[in-house]
Amino acid sequence: MIEDSKVAVADPEAPVNDFEVLHAKSPVFYPLYARKSDLQQQTHYCPGCGHGIVHKLVAEALQDLSLQDRTILVSPVGCAVFAYYYIDVGNVQVAHGRAPAAATGLKRACPDQVVISYQGDGDLAAIGTAEIIHAANRGEKICVIFVNNAIYGMTGGQMAPTTLVGQTSTTSPWGRRPANEGYPIHMCELLNTLEAPLFIERVALCDNKNIMKARRAVRKALEIQRDGAGFAFVEILSPCPTIWGLDAVAARNWVAEKMVPVFPLNLFRDRKPEPLPNGGPPQRSVAEVLEIQAKPAGQPSSAKHASHSFQTMTVKVAGSGGQGALLLGQLLAEIGLREGLEVSWLPSYGPEMRSGSAHCHVCLSKERIGSPLISQPDVLIAMNEISLRKFAPFVAPHGLILYNAEKLPENFNAPEARVACIPASEIADKLGSMKAANMVLLGALLEETGCLSAETALCVIEQKVKKVELLKTNREALEAGRQFVDTEVWTGAESQPDGFAE
Numbered sequence: 001m002i003e004d005s006k007v008a009v010a011d012p013e014a015p016v017n018d019f020e021v022l023h024a025k026s027p028v029f030y031p032l033y034a035r036k037s038d039l040q041q042q043t044h045y046c047p048g049c050g051h052g053i054v055h056k057l058v059a060e061a062l063q064d065l066s067l068q069d070r071t072i073l074v075s076p077v078g079c080a081v082f083a084y085y086y087i088d089v090g091n092v093q094v095a096h097g098r099a100p101a102a103a104t105g106l107k108r109a110c111p112d113q114v115v116i117s118y119q120g121d122g123d124l125a126a127i128g129t130a131e132i133i134h135a136a137n138r139g140e141k142i143c144v145i146f147v148n149n150a151i152y153g154m155t156g157g158q159m160a161p162t163t164l165v166g167q168t169s170t171t172s173p174w175g176r177r178p179a180n181e182g183y184p185i186h187m188c189e190l191l192n193t194l195e196a197p198l199f200i201e202r203v204a205l206c207d208n209k210n211i212m213k214a215r216r217a218v219r220k221a222l223e224i225q226r227d228g229a230g231f232a233f234v235e236i237l238s239p240c241p242t243i244w245g246l247d248a249v250a251a252r253n254w255v256a257e258k259m260v261p262v263f264p265l266n267l268f269r270d271r272k273p274e275p276l277p278n279g280g281p282p283q284r285s286v287a288e289v290l291e292i293q294a295k296p297a298g299q300p301s302s303a304k305h306a307s308h309s310f311q312t313m314t315v316k317v318a319g320s321g322g323q324g325a326l327l328l329g330q331l332l333a334e335i336g337l338r339e340g341l342e343v344s345w346l347p348s349y350g351p352e353m354r355s356g357s358a359h360c361h362v363c364l365s366k367e368r369i370g371s372p373l374i375s376q377p378d379v380l381i382a383m384n385e386i387s388l389r390k391f392a393p394f395v396a397p398h399g400l401i402l403y404n405a406e407k408l409p410e411n412f413n414a415p416e417a418r419v420a421c422i423p424a425s426e427i428a429d430k431l432g433s434m435k436a437a438n439m440v441l442l443g444a445l446l447e448e449t450g451c452l453s454a455e456t457a458l459c460v461i462e463q464k465v466k467k468v469e470l471l472k473t474n475r476e477a478l479e480a481g482r483q484f485v486d487t488e489v490w491t492g493a494e495s496q497p498d499g500f501a502e
């Protein structure tokens with residue numbers, strides 16, 4: 001545990017500022033740890049665990065380099081899973097082994113941030129082997145802190161890729177035998193065969209001198225990130241007294257005596273970044289990459305969004321495979337993108353190629369979108385009865401449901417949302433193709449909510465559909481959906497004369 005240590009003065013009643021602070025917990029740590037209400041002064045790590053020391057080295061380096069406000073820490077699955085309770089930076093906790101991939105995405109999306117991937121050996125060298133190798137090979141501008149304690153700590157001591165030959169574990173109770181379990185994997189040496197990494201060092205938490213070396217290595221790796229230079233990897237041999245069945249001191253000694261001979265300490269690489277030809281790959285806007293015309297940059301956001309009455313609008317489109325629910329969502333997102341909105345589209349479908357269930361989440365927003373997952377959509381477009389029954393209860397109160405049928409099914413308990421029935425499949429069939437039912441529903445949505453412009457929708461459809469005949473049907477279907485909303489009597493759970501509840 002990391003605690004303030006202070007030198008006491010003679011008068012115990014003296015005000016706090018009479019104490020001389022010799023060494024205090026880094027302000028990069030939260031003052032209190034909110035993980036458990038009764039344990040706010042201490043971490044969850046076992047006494048003598050290396051993770052606490054590594055956290056301290058990272059926090060102090062971030063403080064000294066003034067990086068706290070521009071750092072994102074990606075924490076792993078493993079004993080360090082709760083790092084976000086302790087280190088007060090941007091925090092993301094990711095699935096087992098995926099930290100380098102998540103760190104890649106974060107760094108590319110937020111190039112000004114310093115991104116740290118913090119991982120144990122089970123996480124990094126077993127489940128995440130592919131992620132770390134490819135992130136290193138691409139030379140991602142991230143710092144990887146690899147805490148190697150030769151065992152899976154969190155799961156109670158199963159064998160890790162780094163477990164020593166002869167070392168017992170719950171899954172190798174006879175001791176690791178190379179003929180059966182292979183040899184320990186040396187991650188630094190492995191990564192050192194790649195071209196791109198700039199910095200690779202192995203250090204150990206076996207005594208104070210080596211902890212100081214570890215401190216320098218962590219600092220160096222973070223300086224490389226501060227300068228936006230490239231990939232840095234620090235492997236830290238670290239004690240796990242609990243699983244090793246040793247006390248804290250004996251565990252430190254075990255690092256020096258058993259681990260270091262197998263994993264020699266070394267500065268494998270410390271390179272300067274090489275200038276990229278022509279300054280590196282071109283950075284192009286999303287609109288440019290997708291070959292769609294975006295609004296001119298620099299337009300004030302109020303003008304840019306003048307035509308959108310909402311701040312954020314979320315839509316779930318659901319149906320069975322082949323009905324075009326996912327395509328409808330994609331079109332909505334693309335129309336929004338063309339109109340200068342932030343958009344996301346997240347599909348979800350079953351294993352069947354056709355006739356399985358399929359749905360997608362679409363978010364249209366004037367602000368950056370935190371998560372593409374939508375639990376309470378403003379609008380549900382239900383293309384069949386199963387989707388209606390499944391998702392209607394989750395629609396936001398006073399939201400809107402567009403249902404692909406002439407009337408609601410029997411025994412349907414309508415939620416607090418407005419419900420409108422549109423026989424989209426029938427309308428589309430009369431126009432020549434049932435497949436255009438999604439266009440009918442798109443037209444109905446645009447007309448009813450005014451969320452996006454029908455003109456932009458037409459442009460998108462014209463760009464997507466190359467066959468003249470199909471294009472004609474899709475155009476007509478879009479228009480038919482709009483007309484239906486305008487002219488037909490709607491049926492709905494709480495219908496007003498126009499088919500919608502107030």
Ligand SMILES: Cc1ncc(C[n+]2csc(CCOP(=O)(O)OP(=O)(O)O)c2C)c(N)n1
Nearest residue numbers: 077078079096120121122123151152153154
């Ligand atoms: C996707 C997934 N796979 C496996 C697990 C089980 N699991 C949780 S922690 C862990 C081991 C992590 O060990 P290590 O990376 O060595 O970190 P340590 O706990 O030793 O710091 C495993 C296998 C999990 N929770 N989730």
Ligand code: SF4
Nearest residue numbers: 045046049079153240
């Ligand atoms: S089990 Fe090992 S790695 Fe996990 S907190 Fe305890 S000492 Fe640390």
